Amino acid sequence: MTTSKDVKSVSGITVRLAGDSGDGMQLLGTQLTNTSALAGNDVATFPDFPAEIRAPRGTRAGVSGFQVQFAREEIFTPGDTLDALVVMNPAAMVTNLQDLRKGGILIANEDGFTDKDFKLAKVDSNPLDATVINDTYRVFKVPMTRLTRDAVSEHGLSPKIADRCKNFFAMGLVYWLFGRSLDPTLRFIEAKFGKKPEVASANEAALRAGWAYGETTEAFGESYQVEAADLTPGTYRNIMGNQALAWGLVAASKLSGKDLFYGTYPITPASDILHELTKHKNFGVRTFQAEDEIAAMCATIGAAFGGTMGVTASSGPGIALKAEAMGLGMMLELPMVVINVQRGGPSTGLPTKTEQSDLLQAMFGRNGESPIPIVAPCSPADCFDMAIEAWRIATECMVPVMLLSDGYIANGSEPWKIPDIKSLPQIQITHPEGADPAEPFLPYLRDKNLSRPWAIPGTEGLMHRVGGLEKEHETGNVSYDPANHHLMVETRANKVAKIAERIPDQDILGESSGDLLVVSWGGTYGACHTAVRRCQEAGHQVSHVHLRYINPFPKNLGELLRSFDRVLVPELNMGQLRMLLRSKYLVDCLGFNKVQGKPFSVSELIEAIETHLPAAVAA
Amino acid sequence: MSLPVLKAADFASDQDVRWCPGCGDYSILAQMKKVLPELGVPREKIVFVSGIGCSSRFPYYMNTYGMHSIHGRAPTFATGLKATRPDLMVWVITGDGDALSIGGNHFIHVLRRNLDINIVLFNNRIYGLTKGQYSPTSTEGQVTKSTPMGSIDHPLSPLSLALAAEATFVARSLDAHVKHLGMVLKRASEHKGTSLVEVYQNCNVFNDGAMAYAQEKKQRAENVVELEHGKPLVFGKDNEKGIRLIGNHLRVVDRSEVPDDDLLIHDEKDPNPSIQMMLARMRHPEMPEPIGVLRDVAGVATYDDQINDQVKLAKEQRGDGDLEKLFNAGDTWVVD
Numbered sequence: 001m002t003t004s005k006d007v008k009s010v011s012g013i014t015v016r017l018a019g020d021s022g023d024g025m026q027l028l029g030t031q032l033t034n035t036s037a038l039a040g041n042d043v044a045t046f047p048d049f050p051a052e053i054r055a056p057r058g059t060r061a062g063v064s065g066f067q068v069q070f071a072r073e074e075i076f077t078p079g080d081t082l083d084a085l086v087v088m089n090p091a092a093m094v095t096n097l098q099d100l101r102k103g104g105i106l107i108a109n110e111d112g113f114t115d116k117d118f119k120l121a122k123v124d125s126n127p128l129d130a131t132v133i134n135d136t137y138r139v140f141k142v143p144m145t146r147l148t149r150d151a152v153s154e155h156g157l158s159p160k161i162a163d164r165c166k167n168f169f170a171m172g173l174v175y176w177l178f179g180r181s182l183d184p185t186l187r188f189i190e191a192k193f194g195k196k197p198e199v200a201s202a203n204e205a206a207l208r209a210g211w212a213y214g215e216t217t218e219a220f221g222e223s224y225q226v227e228a229a230d231l232t233p234g235t236y237r238n239i240m241g242n243q244a245l246a247w248g249l250v251a252a253s254k255l256s257g258k259d260l261f262y263g264t265y266p267i268t269p270a271s272d273i274l275h276e277l278t279k280h281k282n283f284g285v286r287t288f289q290a291e292d293e294i295a296a297m298c299a300t301i302g303a304a305f306g307g308t309m310g311v312t313a314s315s316g317p318g319i320a321l322k323a324e325a326m327g328l329g330m331m332l333e334l335p336m337v338v339i340n341v342q343r344g345g346p347s348t349g350l351p352t353k354t355e356q357s358d359l360l361q362a363m364f365g366r367n368g369e370s371p372i373p374i375v376a377p378c379s380p381a382d383c384f385d386m387a388i389e390a391w392r393i394a395t396e397c398m399v400p401v402m403l404l405s406d407g408y409i410a411n412g413s414e415p416w417k418i419p420d421i422k423s424l425p426q427i428q429i430t431h432p433e434g435a436d437p438a439e440p441f442l443p444y445l446r447d448k449n450l451s452r453p454w455a456i457p458g459t460e461g462l463m464h465r466v467g468g469l470e471k472e473h474e475t476g477n478v479s480y481d482p483a484n485h486h487l488m489v490e491t492r493a494n495k496v497a498k499i500a501e502r503i504p505d506q507d508i509l510g511e512s513s514g515d516l517l518v519v520s521w522g523g524t525y526g527a528c529h530t531a532v533r534r535c536q537e538a539g540h541q542v543s544h545v546h547l548r549y550i551n552p553f554p555k556n557l558g559e560l561l562r563s564f565d566r567v568l569v570p571e572l573n574m575g576q577l578r579m580l581l582r583s584k585y586l587v588d589c590l591g592f593n594k595v596q597g598k599p600f601s602v603s604e605l606i607e608a609i610e611t612h613l614p615a616a617v618a619a
Numbered sequence: 620m621s622l623p624v625l626k627a628a629d630f631a632s633d634q635d636v637r638w639c640p641g642c643g644d645y646s647i648l649a650q651m652k653k654v655l656p657e658l659g660v661p662r663e664k665i666v667f668v669s670g671i672g673c674s675s676r677f678p679y680y681m682n683t684y685g686m687h688s689i690h691g692r693a694p695t696f697a698t699g700l701k702a703t704r705p706d707l708m709v710w711v712i713t714g715d716g717d718a719l720s721i722g723g724n725h726f727i728h729v730l731r732r733n734l735d736i737n738i739v740l741f742n743n744r745i746y747g748l749t750k751g752q753y754s755p756t757s758t759e760g761q762v763t764k765s766t767p768m769g770s771i772d773h774p775l776s777p778l779s780l781a782l783a784a785e786a787t788f789v790a791r792s793l794d795a796h797v798k799h800l801g802m803v804l805k806r807a808s809e810h811k812g813t814s815l816v817e818v819y820q821n822c823n824v825f826n827d828g829a830m831a832y833a834q835e836k837k838q839r840a841e842n843v844v845e846l847e848h849g850k851p852l853v854f855g856k857d858n859e860k861g862i863r864l865i866g867n868h869l870r871v872v873d874r875s876e877v878p879d880d881d882l883l884i885h886d887e888k889d890p891n892p893s894i895q896m897m898l899a900r901m902r903h904p905e906m907p908e909p910i911g912v913l914r915d916v917a918g919v920a921t922y923d924d925q926i927n928d929q930v931k932l933a934k935e936q937r938g939d940g941d942l943e944k945l946f947n948a949g950d951t952w953v954v955d
Contacts, residue, residue, distance in 0.1 A: 235952070281929055282934045295728070302698060305696070306707070458706060459663055463662055465679050465681075467679070
């Protein structure tokens with residue numbers, strides 16, 4: 001369907017859809033994202049929802065939001081300020097309006113703004129009527145509930161069910177406003193509700209009614225169009241972080257010729273990895289929903305002992321429970337991957353919000369000298385590559401590898417250029433075969449990487465025992481010898497340190513020396529990258545280093561840090577990477593820290609960078 | 620292919636055994652080494668997994684594959700191993716503290732899943748390796764290092780717990796009754812599904828003689844009833860006593876007064892565990908305690924079979940996983 005009204009071409013749009021937890025805002029957001037990706041835009045998303053499944057209806061606590069930026073240029077964040085905000089009730093309006101830019105579009109479901117709704121949202125009067133609101137924004141009051149009921153009336157649904165279609169009405173209107181095709185969502189409706197034809201046709205009717213409303217009502221004078229982005233040629237799909245992580249694990253399993261065993265216990269925001277992996281049993285994936293986090297970790301070690309690709313995942317509180325067993329995995333020197341999809345802490349903290357505050361837990365959260373490698377993907381799509389990388393390092397070094405994702409990456413999505421399968425790195429794994437029976441098998445004999453052989457049960461002549469007690473160098477027998485203990489502690493540490501020789505050198509955005517170096521890691525990549533680029537465009541001598549390998553650090557990192565007058569480390573914690581950098585390199589890193597359960601905005605990063613530029617420092 | 624005939628000594632590792640002299644663990648180790656050669660399973664196909672405690676040093680002394688893991692978690696390591704390597708014979712070696720206190724959760728879950736492994740629980744009713752604190756099976760009032768005024772905890776019975784978790788094989792034996800112990804270990808190894816064997820094991824340092832009523836030959840006849848499938852429950856020096864089900868209770872009766880037909884006939888195959896639970900609840904000194912196989916129910920699906928069957932079925936239905944197909948399924952678009 002094409003509009004007969006004026007179409008204005010813009011470079012990008014940031015929209016947030018906000019409503020009650022039960023209003024289907026996440027569904028609406030996902031559909032808008034996919035449709036925009038299919039239209040060739042670059043997209044980045046930020047779903048934000050409460051921890052409660054159904055918080056009290058109509059309250060501020062129950063507001064669920066989904067933000068998406070789509071653009072014709074490459075983008076790295078879901079956007080700072082909103083061009084358009086769609087709200088289904090007053091609670092959604094008052095909790096989100098602060099992010100709408102002046103002159104931005106506010107579309108409100110007028111039917112959700114009754115006296116009862118004002119009371120639930122704790123507002124005195126109808127905020128849509130406030131003069132200041134109407135002077136600041138372009139406000140469109142749309143009786144969505146009523147119009148949806150009218151549109152679906154012939155489908156014989158009860159009013160309660162009919163009202164559930166109103167998100168599709170809102171979707172239709174949003175699609176009209178931004179020139180999006182209805183087709184992908186029509187296909188989705190057919191696939192999702194095909195078995196309930198009356199629901200499917202009602203949703204379709206609501207979607208079309210929303211589009212028609214935009215087209216016919218005089219309130220909307222023009223719509224907007226975002227042209228396709230100029231991305232690297234290839235076939236793309238939209239992908240979410242947890243999905244990319246799951247696919248990366250499946251790919252790593254294929255590339256190494258190992259079946260995947262995934263032991264886990266449900267926890268937000270990691271559970272979607274389990275949900276995804278259970279769909280791929282035909283890849284030889286075995287998923288084990290354990291009785292607790294400890295069992296999940298230990299079963300993963302058991303699978304690794306048997307020669308399988310063992311992976312576990314959790315979030316901060318679950319990782320805390322796994323700590324003792326992870327120490328055993330390190331001590332046994334078996335390969336496995338431990339994923340932490342970080343969320344707001346401490347304790348149960350903010351289950352559905354993002355944070356980067358488990359870095360020191362990953363580094364040091366085990367008893368004794370217990371170093372393990374740490375990698376951290378920088379975006380949803382990067383989860384795919386880093387999952388493969390984590391397994392490569394684990395098998396090369398016979399060690400559990402920690403992969404640090406976070407809630408922002410896990411639930412965010414972006415276009416992913418589907419890789420050429422043949423270009424993916426093969427992961428070579430060898431298990432020793434039966435040795436000369438006259439020679440005793442040495443399970444802790446080291447190779448050039450200080451790695452020990454992965455001898456697996458079932459192999460004749462290689463029977464050996466592993467355990468958490470300190471082991472004698474080479475023989476692996478229990479040993480309490482003081483000098484041996486020192487040697488083994490050092491060897492395990494050196495083994496991890498030597499990984500630096502086999503990971504890429506750290507790359508840098510911008511000049512390799514200058515006034516200020518911004519150092520970031522994990523999910524803050526997009527915001528930091530965008531902020532530094534803008535500062536560079538403004539003529540400042542700012543460069544950006546984004547770490548995907550954290551333990552060990554890339555071997556050229558120290559040199560990079562020392563080449564700048566100042567180093568700024570923005571983190572969604574109180575300065576954990578900063579602490580590691582300062583202690584390792586004795587460089588006086590500065591921090592910019594935020595622990596609000598929210599990602600960085602580009603503008604606040606630019607402001608932070610500017611305060612450390614020579615002009616500001618001199619003043 | 621004929622397997623080389625192995626002897627008990629072939630299953631001994633080159634490590635010195637470091638249990639206290641006189642410890643009951645030696646007897647269990649000896650019986651295990653005696654039973655394994657009879658099973659015809661190659662040594663490299665056998666894995667011993669243990670937790671923490673005196674008993675859990677066991678894998679170091681066996682010339683098989685082994686893992687000495689962390690406290691209470693042995694069943695979970697075994698789960699990951701057996702689920703991915705169903706070709707291996709997996710034994711879990713644990714103790715009363717390891718299995719029932721710190722590992723209580725895993726103990727019930729491995730039993731309910733019916734993973735095809737064998738669990739041998741050394742019960743000495745004391746914490747040995749930490750030097751003499753009371754355990755979850757210590758008796759009420761027991762004076763230990765951590766209970767100078769007597770334990771106020773009610774003890775837990777591993778057999779009752781296993782039956783409550785719907786375990787498919789539940790048995791008990793004694794370290795001092797070596798022939799019986801060997802027989803029970805063999806029966807456990809032959810069972811498909813999780814088998815639990817509780818072994819009364821004497822800690823001669825911290826809890827010596829705690830189960831002397833059952834262990835000592837002279838007292839055993841009066842205090843222990845040996846279960847045999849299809850046979851009436853009889854005990855006593857001259858087998859003069861029997862067990863009879865009267866109403867909802869098991870009672871000791873005099874065989875001279877009650878015909879054998881009225882005695883309880885042991886049925887280890889009964890899928891309903893109610894009577895087996897009554898047996899598990901027979902406690903000294905009120906009642907003789909049962910040894911032998913309380914329950915051996917066949918035909919219950921095992922976890923390892925099922926997890927692998929699902930993978931097989933998925934491959935049959937959808938073909939071997941193909942990355943190309945996976946990545947390109949659904950909505951994609953091409954940028955030129």
